[in-house]
Amino acid sequence: MIKFKNSEITPENIYKKRRSFIKSVGLGASTLAMSSIPFLNKSLASERDKLTSYKDITTYNNYYEFGTSKSDPYRNSQIFKTTPWDIAIEGEVEKPIKLSMEEISEMFISEERIYRLRCVEGWSMVIPWMGFSLSKLLSKVNPTNKAKFVEFESVYDPAQMKGQRYPVLNWPYNEGLRIDEAMHPLTTVVTGLYGKKLPNQNGAPLRIFIPWKYGFKSAKAIVKIKFVENMPTSSWMWASPREYGFYSNVNPNVDHPRWSQATERIIGEGVWAPRVKTLMFNGYGDEVASLYSGMDLKKNF
Amino acid sequence: MRRYSKTLVFFLSLWPIYVISYQIIFNQLGPEPVDRIINHFGEWTLIFILLTLSMTPLKQITKSVEWIKFRRMLGLFTFFYASIHMLSYVGLDYRFDFEPLINDVLKKKFIFIGFSAWLLLIPLAVTSSERMVILLKQNWKKIHRLIYIIGIFGVLHYIWLSKTIFFKPLIFLIILVILLLLRIKITRSASKI
Numbered sequence: 001m002i003k004f005k006n007s008e009i010t011p012e013n014i015y016k017k018r019r020s021f022i023k024s025v026g027l028g029a030s031t032l033a034m035s036s037i038p039f040l041n042k043s044l045a046s047e048r049d050k051l052t053s054y055k056d057i058t059t060y061n062n063y064y065e066f067g068t069s070k071s072d073p074y075r076n077s078q079i080f081k082t083t084p085w086d087i088a089i090e091g092e093v094e095k096p097i098k099l100s101m102e103e104i105s106e107m108f109i110s111e112e113r114i115y116r117l118r119c120v121e122g123w124s125m126v127i128p129w130m131g132f133s134l135s136k137l138l139s140k141v142n143p144t145n146k147a148k149f150v151e152f153e154s155v156y157d158p159a160q161m162k163g164q165r166y167p168v169l170n171w172p173y174n175e176g177l178r179i180d181e182a183m184h185p186l187t188t189v190v191t192g193l194y195g196k197k198l199p200n201q202n203g204a205p206l207r208i209f210i211p212w213k214y215g216f217k218s219a220k221a222i223v224k225i226k227f228v229e230n231m232p233t234s235s236w237m238w239a240s241p242r243e244y245g246f247y248s249n250v251n252p253n254v255d256h257p258r259w260s261q262a263t264e265r266i267i268g269e270g271v272w273a274p275r276v277k278t279l280m281f282n283g284y285g286d287e288v289a290s291l292y293s294g295m296d297l298k299k300n301f
Numbered sequence: 302m303r304r305y306s307k308t309l310v311f312f313l314s315l316w317p318i319y320v321i322s323y324q325i326i327f328n329q330l331g332p333e334p335v336d337r338i339i340n341h342f343g344e345w346t347l348i349f350i351l352l353t354l355s356m357t358p359l360k361q362i363t364k365s366v367e368w369i370k371f372r373r374m375l376g377l378f379t380f381f382y383a384s385i386h387m388l389s390y391v392g393l394d395y396r397f398d399f400e401p402l403i404n405d406v407l408k409k410k411f412i413f414i415g416f417s418a419w420l421l422l423i424p425l426a427v428t429s430s431e432r433m434v435i436l437l438k439q440n441w442k443k444i445h446r447l448i449y450i451i452g453i454f455g456v457l458h459y460i461w462l463s464k465t466i467f468f469k470p471l472i473f474l475i476i477l478v479i480l481l482l483l484r485i486k487i488t489r490s491a492s493k494i
Contacts, residue, residue: 056332059332060331060332060333064465068464068465068467068468070331121464123333123336166467166468168465168467169465239465255408257409257410258409258411258461258462260401260404260405260409262401263401265333265335265336265394267332267333268332270334271325271330271334271335271338271393274396275394275395
């Protein structure tokens with residue numbers, strides 16, 4: 001058990017206590033209320049359950065717009081301006097719309113969603129996001145019958161994002177999902193974490209999070225969501241199609257050319273902590289495996 | 302002063318050990334401590350390869366043979382840090398679990414080339430003594446030219462393991478290329494004489 005000093009009372013601790021409360025209540029009301037969050041329903045190794053600290057979540061990031069080292073996003077994103085911010089939903093839709101961040105936070109209530117994050121580099125975190133299902137946002141438009149995929153475009157602002165001044169990736173950052181993946185209830189629009197506003201280094205003001213895919217699929221600082229007919233080429237696919245597939249589902253059986261995906265290291269554990277086995281679909285197989293039935297996931301990696 | 306320069310370089314070369322010891326003692330290794338240790342020694346191995354390779358060009362440029370006396374020590378430090386780098390990967394990260402390790406070496410080209418570079422360092426370390434220089438005569442020079450290949454392998458190892466070449470791998474590559482080009486120039490001007 002983790003013990004807390006009085007001086008350390010922060011939202012993080014409250015979260016952790018709340019989590020142990022939920023566990024002790026068992027089939028209490030709060031558990032039922034959260035039963036849509038698969039993470040809580042799984043009995044996994046205790047390290048896997050433990051929330052990653054706020055500090056680690058917000059200082060150890062891959063966000064190449066702000067620099068390629070893990071500490072760069074925290075260091076270089078503090079003065080990044082996220083107001084005003086508009087998100088356009090367009091492409092193969094009957095009537096494209098543009099929503100401001102204010103409108104979005106009025107329209108949708110963000111709830112706590114605790115998901116594991118598995119990075120393609122072989123490490124993982126457990127993050128208490130604040131957000132809502134992307135399907136709710138997408139339901140604001142009517143896609144045409146041509147629409148097959150959803151494309152996400154992140155902000156392009158080299159004046160504020162110094163990483164974009166170099167051809168590290170094909171800017172702006174681009175990601176995509178099949179429509180059924182985008183509409184899946186686990187696919188989340190994230191607006192905060194640990195009960196706080198989303199920090200800039202984690203993709204403020206608005207990002208997506210897809211718990212069963214490697215972290216890079218979850219685009220940050222989104223300005224445009226586009227319905228399209230053909231499979232989009234994401235920035236990472238463009239950089240190295242052999243290494244990064246469109247689906248990029250967490251899969252311990254398909255190795256990345258550079259990292260073994262069979263195991264992962266849990267962030268925040270000590271030097272002597274062993275690697276743990278990576279779970280198929282990052283442990284969300286019960287919810288999402290049916291999306292890929294009949295597909296060869298070795299080919300469609 | 303000159304008499305103590307070797308001792309000074311020796312203690313300066315232990316810098317990576319001081320840094321990592323400080324970070325371990327004061328809990329500064331960050332969220333991914335194992336990764337941090339592996340990368341720390343990997344990077345310092347590359348730095349020491351480049352330092353070792355700088356001594357001959359420095360001799361030419363400054364027209365002072367002083368530099369050459371550090372070359373062996375720097376080379377041995379390269380082997381020392383490369384060995385810690387590999388051991389921390391094998392021991393700390395994979396806990397001597399050889400099945401996934403062998404799999405890694407065979408399947409992942411960056412590990413294959415990194416491991417090869419370490420293997421190639423062994424004959425250089427073994428034949429580094431004065432006695433070996435005398436014993437091997439002309440062959441000694443030939444064997445020790447392996448350092449060029451090791452340097453190339455080391456930098457390739459870094460480029461291949463990084464998600465992008467920006468910026469550290471690129472910097473190492475540029476310095477290595479400069480150091481190797483300087484040698485072509487040196488041998489050319491030497492052959493003219």
